[in-house]
Every structure is written in structure tokens, then in C-alpha cells.
Amino acid sequence: MTATLTIEGLKVAIGAANVLRGVSLEVQPGEVRGLVGESGAGKSMLGRAVLGLLPANASVTAGRIAFEGRDLLAMQEAERRNLLGRRIALIPQDPMTSLNPVKRIGGQIGNLLRHHLGLSKRAALMRATDLLNEVAIREPKRVLSLYPHEISGGMRQRVLIAMAFACDPALVIADEPTTALDVTVQRQVLQLVERLRLRHGSAVLFVTHDLGVVAKICRSMTVLHAGRVLEEGETANVLVRPRHAYTRALLAATPRADRPAEALRPVPPDLTDQLWSEAHRLDQVPAAGAA
Amino acid sequence: MRWGELIRRLVLVPPTLFGVAVIVFVLLRIVPGDPIAMMIPPGASEADIGRLRALYGLDQPILQQFATWLGQVASGDFGRSISVRQNVLELLLARLPATIELALVATIIAVLLGVVAALVGILLRGRRAEWVVDGGIGVLLAIPDFLWALILLLLFGVLIPLLPISGRVDPEIDLNLHSNFFLIESILTGHFDIAFALLHHMILPALALALPFAALVARLLKASLAESEDQDYAQVARARGYSRPSILLHEVFPNALIPTVALGGVQVTLLLGGTVLVERIFSYEGIGNMAIDAVINRDFPLIQGLVLAFAVMFIALNLLVDLVVTMLDPRLRHG
Ligand SMILES: Nc1ncnc2c1ncn2[C@@H]1O[C@H](COP(=O)(O)OP(=O)(O)OP(=O)(O)O)[C@@H](O)[C@H]1O
Numbered sequence A: 001m002t003a004t005l006t007i008e009g010l011k012v013a014i015g016a017a018n019v020l021r022g023v024s025l026e027v028q029p030g031e032v033r034g035l036v037g038e039s040g041a042g043k044s045m046l047g048r049a050v051l052g053l054l055p056a057n058a059s060v061t062a063g064r065i066a067f068e069g070r071d072l073l074a075m076q077e078a079e080r081r082n083l084l085g086r087r088i089a090l091i092p093q094d095p096m097t098s099l100n101p102v103k104r105i106g107g108q109i110g111n112l113l114r115h116h117l118g119l120s121k122r123a124a125l126m127r128a129t130d131l132l133n134e135v136a137i138r139e140p141k142r143v144l145s146l147y148p149h150e151i152s153g154g155m156r157q158r159v160l161i162a163m164a165f166a167c168d169p170a171l172v173i174a175d176e177p178t179t180a181l182d183v184t185v186q187r188q189v190l191q192l193v194e195r196l197r198l199r200h201g202s203a204v205l206f207v208t209h210d211l212g213v214v215a216k217i218c219r220s221m222t223v224l225h226a227g228r229v230l231e232e233g234e235t236a237n238v239l240v241r242p243r244h245a246y247t248r249a250l251l252a253a254t255p256r257a258d259r260p261a262e263a264l265r266p267v268p269p270d271l272t273d274q275l276w277s278e279a280h281r282l283d284q285v286p287a288a289g290a291a
Numbered sequence B: 001m002r003w004g005e006l007i008r009r010l011v012l013v014p015p016t017l018f019g020v021a022v023i024v025f026v027l028l029r030i031v032p033g034d035p036i037a038m039m040i041p042p043g044a045s046e047a048d049i050g051r052l053r054a055l056y057g058l059d060q061p062i063l064q065q066f067a068t069w070l071g072q073v074a075s076g077d078f079g080r081s082i083s084v085r086q087n088v089l090e091l092l093l094a095r096l097p098a099t100i101e102l103a104l105v106a107t108i109i110a111v112l113l114g115v116v117a118a119l120v121g122i123l124l125r126g127r128r129a130e131w132v133v134d135g136g137i138g139v140l141l142a143i144p145d146f147l148w149a150l151i152l153l154l155l156f157g158v159l160i161p162l163l164p165i166s167g168r169v170d171p172e173i174d175l176n177l178h179s180n181f182f183l184i185e186s187i188l189t190g191h192f193d194i195a196f197a198l199l200h201h202m203i204l205p206a207l208a209l210a211l212p213f214a215a216l217v218a219r220l221l222k223a224s225l226a227e228s229e230d231q232d233y234a235q236v237a238r239a240r241g242y243s244r245p246s247i248l249l250h251e252v253f254p255n256a257l258i259p260t261v262a263l264g265g266v267q268v269t270l271l272l273g274g275t276v277l278v279e280r281i282f283s284y285e286g287i288g289n290m291a292i293d294a295v296i297n298r299d300f301p302l303i304q305g306l307v308l309a310f311a312v313m314f315i316a317l318n319l320l321v322d323l324v325v326t327m328l329d330p331r332l333r334h335g
């Protein structure tokens, strides 16, 4: 069976700085893969590379990204746009800023449905109502007529999740979809993602720095640091028998129900420093070889 | 802007106008030179001058003069122009429409040019051609409207005489209109030949007023477009597979319009101020042109009326801008 997402040896540079240093990763159909790592590890860049949303000054210097076997980087622009939002969807990090502030919720969902599914205005409206029902928004008809600033952050994230799953995507990239929300809302949003991906049969690449979340919803996981994959595998295996010192440190830094809070130890700065200098040394290797 | 705010602003209009009136009234009488000095023939006797001053009430203390004038204005009488010897209100009503129409045509040209330039510029964002657009905007912005007036006059009036360079309309045309809004009335009543003749005369002064303002609109809008395009919602729209032109037009433009109208709309007052010199250069019979004569002749009643007319236009414009911004931004409507 072809993997839903295949990334091979992906290198991304911003100016002279390497952000991804040869990342490989696979997401199988229907699989939820956690992508964890500290801030600045390159998690968002990886997601943006898949969506073709790298910043203007960033470039892919090596590697391959394939969606259902088709090379996304070699693809025609129009063909790629046809996949985005329909077969590959994004749940953004910040619901407060990810909806257009001057357009009604209904218009924003309706546009998407009309664009990708070719629905009529009326059919789109009805489908939008269904979608809001699906993410447990009460009075969906009323919410459709509201502007984003008139609903809460949790509601906005529900709307964004509804939009992500609206066209039955094969792959959903969720970039820390709960970090901007408060704890109780976080849990509801996680359950929602879990329910919707099951119903729509989507695979999810779930970006987070919370191992607790990974343990709860991800079947497999990839640990990223300084643009390198340090460890990957089935979540159960990685969390029980972490092979890399960094993963062990991450685990020690994660609060758990069966452990007193005093036992928490932050990731030692020595370790991250060592990993960063290792990464920078790797950057020098090809240059040294060429010289 | 909600109703409460609108009412508050309307209530503030009379005191604002009163303040403007006080300042103009006092300033005119403090600075040296008065209308009598401009109208007396050489060799007039002191007694004659005294009698003239008394005739126009200029021998009274300033406070007394102001009270008298305010009383008249309150009953709709702005006095008589000293130099033109006509009722000031009638003069204003005859000339104001010409200026409003000129400013309107100039604003329309400026907005069209500015929006197109901003959209082209943003489409070329990050490419070398973006510099050409930015450079062009910079040049337009650096040359003030009265210089554009002279340049256009020389170019299309003298060097390649394509367009008329003076007046509002050819004297031989029989207008036969009811209002002084010649252009608007002729368009509304379907007299397009007259409208065309009017526009023919208007195009050069309007262009002179429009070019710097177009550059201003372009710069404001382009900056707002760039800022909005970097916002999350525009990025997320890209992740939904919309094309860049479509995102710029449907997602980014409605957002970028809000700061552009808020900041640029108020700048139409600059364009209105520009009519003074530009109308003069093209002998266009609006209130700007009339203002220069009024100042040269120290025509106190006319100057006072003109300044109030400009003040009313500025206030109305500011209100209009706030109303439009409220219409564009749902966050302001619901608070
Ligand atoms: N627009 C940009 N220009 C230059 N460098 C950038 C830009 N965006 C990100 N970077 C750099 O790229 C690296 C990876 O950033 P990325 O946003 O992918 O990290 P992340 O793992 O998502 O972190 P976080 O958990 O904070 O979201 C970081 O070192 C960051 O400094």
C-alpha cells in the first residue's frame, strides 16, 4: 500500500541557515503520527514544506515529498493547488488569527466547499450547517451568519477543524492546534480531531511538543531536533523504550499522572547544546568534502 | 462607528465651526492690511477712508464686529463680498459645486490609478519589477499637485495642445441646467455631450490633483496588502489551494481596504486644499480660485465664508470616512 505521505531526505534552508537537515518520515493511510521536538526544531517548517507554504526566503535544497506516491515538489502549481484544502488539509495553530476577520463564517466555509466540491451556494450552505453540527457547534445556522470575532477561540478552532475535514482529506496536518487554547478546551478539541479523522478516514500528522498528547492519540511518532530526526517508531515502543538520550530527556520533562510533579526534570541544556553543535558539524561535512 | 458615536460627532460640529470662525475672524483683523486699503483710489482723504471703514463696520471693536457677523450668519446671511459686491452665500453656492465636482473626479481618478498600481505592485512582490512600481509611486508622490498642474499645462496645453487649459466649460455651449452641479446634472439627465465637454475641461486640473493622491493611495494600499498577506488567514487560505491572485482579491483586499480608507480618506482634505492653486492655474471657476482673489483683496466677508465652506467640507469628509470604515470592518460594528 502506498504511504499517504512520504518525506525522504528533506533539506530546507532559510538563507544560509539550514532548518531541516535531511528529514525522512512516513505517514500511512489512516495513521496518526506525532511530530515532537522543542521550539525551533523545524516542526512547522516541515508542515509548511508539505503544504508548499515555506516563507519566501526559504528553499528546499534536497529531498522528496510525495503524497500518495505523487511528487509534490515536482508537481504543476495548479495540480498541487487542487490537492490542497481538498486531499491535504491544515488545522492551523492559532484560531484567533486564522479566520478572515471581515468575512462571515458561512462565507468562509461556503467558499471552500464551492471551490473544491463545486457545490452551489445553497448546497454549500446546507453542507456547512452539517459540518458545524459535526464539530458539535450548537445553533449552526446562527453561527454561519457571524463574524469570527463574535465567537470564542474554542469555537473558531472547531470551525477551522470542520473546514479541514470538509472535503474528506487523506492527510491532515495539525500544527499544534491546541496550544493557543485553554486546558479544558484543549481536551475537547483533541477528542474532536480524533472523532473526525476516524469518520473521514484521514491520516494526521500531529505537530506538538506535548508527549502527553502524543501518548493519547498518536500511533507512531517522530522526534525532531535541530532539523534532524533523532528517533521514530510506534508510540508505545518509543515511549517505553526510548533509544535516544534526547527522547529520554523529553520524557523526564513531561508531567504524568502516575508521577509526582517533583520528579519533573527539564531537558538538560548541555544535551541540547551538544545536539545543536552536532547538527552544525553535519552542515560542514559536504562543504569540507567539496573543498 | 455606532449611533452614539455618530451623534456625538454631529453634536461636536457646531462648536468646531464656531472655533474655526473665531480664529479666522480674529486673524484677519490682526494681520496688517484691510479691504479698504485695497479699494481706495490714490489721494483719498482721511475722512473718506474713515467713512468707508464705518460703512463696512470695520471701525467697531473686533468683539462687536464678530457678534454682528455671527448674528447674521445664524440667520443665513454671510454678508456681502467687498471686492465682488455680491452676496457671499450666493457666490459660494455658485462656485462650490464646481470645486466639489473637480475634487470628485480627481478622487475617482486617483482611487482607480492607486488601486491598480497597488495591486500590480503586490502581485510583483519580491520580484525586481516591484522596484519599478515603488519607484513610480515615489516619483508621483514627490511632485506636488500645483507642479503637476504646470507640467500638464505645458505638455498638453502648449507643447501638444490636445486639451483646453482654462475655465470650466466653453462659453459658447448652452448649458441650460438647473443646478450648478453641471457635470452631475448633465450625466443624470443624459446630456452626455455636455458632460463630455465638461470633463474635457476638467481632465487636466483633475489629473494634477489626482496624481500625488493616487501615489498616496497606492503606497498605503500596497503596504496594507503586504501586511495582510502575511497574516495567518491569508497563509491558511493558501493551504486551502486558492490561487494567489484570488487570495489577494478576495481575502486580503477587503482587509487592506480598512486602514487604507481610514488613513487615505482623510487625506482627501489635502486634495481639496490643492484645488486653491490648481484651480488658479487652470482658471477654473471654483471656490479655490475665488479664495485667492478674496485674499488678495482682503475681502473679509468672502474669506470668512470660504474658510467656513472648506471647514464644513473637511468635517463632512471625516465623518464620511469613519462611516465607510465602519461599513468595511465588522469588528467596529459590533464593538
Ligand atoms: N520566516 C522565517 N525566517 C527565518 N527563519 C525562520 C523563519 N521561520 C522559522 N525560522 C527558523 O526555522 C527554524 C525552525 O522553525 P519552526 O517554526 O519550524 O520551529 P518549530 O519546531 O515549529 O517551533 P515551535 O514549537 O516554536 O513552533 C527555527 O530555527 C526558526 O528560527
Ligand SMILES: [Mg+2]
Binding pocket: A043, A044, A045, A175
Ligand atoms: Mg511551530
